[in-house]
Amino acid sequence: MLDANLTQQLKAYLVNITQPIELVTTLDDSPKSRELAELIDEIAVLSDKVTVVPGGTDKRVPSFMIRRTGTDIGVTFAGLPMGHEFTSLVLALLQVGGHPSKAAPALLDAVRALQGDFNFETYFSLSCQNCPDVVQALNLMAVLNPNIHHTAIDGALFQAEVDARKVMAVPMVFLNGEVFGSGRMELEQIVAKLDTGATKRAAADMDARAPYDVLVVGGGPAGAAAAIYAARKGIRTGIAAERFGGQVLDTMGIENFISIPHTEGPKLAAELERHVRDYDVDIMNLQRAAKLIPATGADGLHEVVFDNGASLKAKTLVLATGARWRQMNVPGEDAYRNKGVAYCPHCDGPLYKGKRTAVIGGGNSGVEAAIDLAGIVAHVTLIEFDHQLRADEVLQRKLRSLPNVTVIVSALSTEVHGDGEKVTGLSYTDRKTEASHHIELEGIFVQIGLVPNTEWLKGTVALSPRGEIEIDARCATSIPGVFAAGDVTTVPYKQIVISMGEGSKAALSAFDHLIRLAPAETVAAAA
Template structure:
């Protein structure tokens, strides 16, 4: 099951295990059970601290639990955790085996102190780059607290279960049988939802902080670069982000970040955060900005957050990035995550053998259609313009696929459904004004990005597209307020450009500090 290189890597990791591990497999006569058994046998041979039993009686087959003899740990994988979830498997083995987590002492203490019964189920797909964060967070919680139980379920392998629960987006989380959440969620975010007092405590801590020399709002590539450049100047630097990594977390393959031939968004996001942590930077995660109160006559600027927290700083760098653009048609919100999706890599496997549409004929839309064509029964790609805008090489590949239909000059007007899930869409032919209906089960929206500036309207100068207006130095129309990355008017929304713009804005902020005098 595992090749020689992977075995060697896994063996080196398992040398860190200090406690015995017991793996109990629940299998049937199917091919997937035999595949899982082969994987588990490979793992058993790599450490003398691992015992494998194949007499489990869990209802989900194939599945396996990982436990420590004498401990009360309920951690299970239903399916074969390869692909993006192989890292989740490795971490589960290490943590059950006594290797300490990298989570902060405060977070570990918070997990251990949870009271009540928390039975979590997570549906994932092996191609989903967002799912491992959720799976790994809940696995760690199950290791640290016997009140937390977790099973991670491969939705593609347990299709009947997915259909019965109408799971149409991953990761999908259930707590005690009820829907808990969908989409990427980190450990701190999950804790904040089940430990309701945690948010108030965090806000109190933030409110008590001294003013920063530079406060960066946003933790994507631009925000990370800004924080590093500010910290290297030896000034008091803080980063407040709704989720560290930003839009990069939702990006799959990255092959144009100079000097890095290939990486994936979540890996780059981790690298960015680790680089920032190398410096004296105060990172404040899960903080969604709600208001900017510019300081007047040399006073401190203030940023207020949805959590109730408020931070002050001599200079502020806005790097809140962008989000997926929506169609804004009837039915889109009603059927979001019930057939309307925005991440083909994550949710594509849930539509195996079904009919889907992709909205958008740029590079992202055409790439999505190509990827989905290998999974689903049929793809209909709809483009508003009279022709596709994707690179020629992508268009050639798209047109070579037998199960793809391309429709141009198409204005999507409505998403239709049966009250539970999507069953089609309507579009108008922009040349004839004729309205058409397409029967399908899924819609993937790939029509670009919107800047995250709703909270800034009326405070700072924005372009007609809602982007923050900046000059060549990243300066806005407000003295001491700078901006960088996809949230600004700088053209070409690329990671490498955002990094450079973040560095530039930080240097400009430092220059502003040394040329002006603001009270502490």
């Protein structure tokens, strides 16, 4: 199953195994079991520390457990962890085999200290770019703490189980048989949900930090670029982000990032964080900004208050909180989110195999989603508010060539219907005739653009009618010493490469602001 290049890479990784491991397989005569057996054998021959143990008794077939020999330490995969989950497989082999994690030592200690019995089950799809973070975090927890167990399950392979447990979005995590969470979750978030004292400790740590010369709020491309450019000036720099990587984490394929013909959002986000960590930057992840208090006192410090109650102060700020998926804001949407209403066709599309779906939005994102889904689902109805599609013509031609796609324009979605457990249909109004229509379906994918994350800034910096932060050519806002960059601002064209440039510009502007305000000796030291 592995090509020559992948085999060589895997062999190089497996050199890092320090403790023998066993691959305990539960198989039958099905084609998928034969594929898994082939994969397991190919892995085992690459290291003398890996042994195959057939005859497993897991309730899911096919499946296998990676177990540290002579112990109960291990993780289980139900299905073949290929696609986006191949990295999860590699990390599991290494970590069960004794290779240490690069996560923060304090976080690893927090995992080891968790008390109780935790049996996690995660449903993933091989096309989901959000799933590996969750799978890898829970696998690591199972390796670190003997009270934690984890099974990663390919939802497409165990469809009956998915239907029975009403899994309609991935990743979906169950803890001890009950729903624990869905969507992307990082290790810090999972630990915080299990350890109620973690949030309080994080807040106390933030409160104790000295003021920054530049504090970046937001960890997407704009925020990362701003942090790097500020740190390179030798000034005290911090970055606080709700989730490092931002909207990039939800982007599947990236083909217009100059000099890199193709990459994927989670991979780029990881590279952004790795690059920031190369510099002397205080990184505070999973911190949502709640309030901005502009400088008024003699100290000239701006203050940002966060959801956990903590606050950080700085001489200058770079606001780069980005944007989020726009919602339809119709009855039923909230009630059936992750129960048929979804926002990521790449992640959740495989769960709707053979079902009827709708895509809301006729821009590039909506048409691309409809094209992707058409190869999986029974039928796609694309609904566009405008009188015509807004996507690139090349995408429209591809869409029109598909036999199982219906396009409806001049349509206003009015209500999501369901039976209490899952979506059953969608109502819309024809904007030309004002007639109401109803479509019976099982899934709705919303692709209608972005909303800037600026609710926490209302009443402080000037915002446009669309809620974007108004900036000038130097990324300055209406408040002296406060700058902004990226999708959260009025800068046209929401693109990764533009956000990076704007973040760099904002940091340089913040440094210029500091130079003009600081005493001469401070300027000399910073320069």
